[in-house]
Amino acid sequence: MDTGLFEDKTFENIDFTDLKPGRREYADCVFTNCNFHKADLSNDDFMDCQFKICNLSLAIVENTGIKNARFTDCKLMGIDFSRCNNFNFSAFFENSPLDYCSFYQKKMKKTSFINCSIKDADFTETDLTGAIFKNCDLANASFIHSILEKANFSTAKNYVFDPEMNKIKKASFSYPGIEGLLAKYDIVIE
DSSP states (O other): OEEEEEOOEESSBBOTTTTOOEEEEEOEEEEEEEEETTOOOTTOEEEOEESSSSSSSTTTTTEEEEEEEEEEEEETTTTTGGGGTTTTEEEEESSSSOOTOOOOOOOOTEEEESSSTTTTOOOOOOTTOOEEEEEETTTTTTTTSSSSOOBBBBTSOOOOOOGGGGTTTTTTTTTGGGGTTTGGGGGOOO
């Protein structure tokens, strides 16, 4: 399976851990309970694919195309998404740990993160315009020179970032999460 086009296929309970780099294209495919742990997905394209209950932790995604992909109940820890192909990059994440991932300089407008742990993730210089962080834990996530305009953090928790170093116009927040925007001032809020 070094090269090829796979359309409308369902992959269930398959171990892809020994996958070698190739030029595979997956269109409208569904991956269920598959193991991609440390798999090399370099130069592969995933278009309109769904991943359900898959382990993609530490997968290598050098120039990987992720176009309108849905990740539900997947383990996605330690992935450097900044290495993915930028062309039409778009993803939806639900009930998935994304701890230690990097989204450095990605354009992720209107991306939805639903019920995700996104601890220690890097969103430096990421465009998250209109993104939704519904019920997400953002402990120690880095937001530096990020575009967060119209992003929704109203049910997110543990985020801390400097509003002066990020664009936050019309972003949504709620108390007590808003305390993370004032952390740099070392003030007491009662």
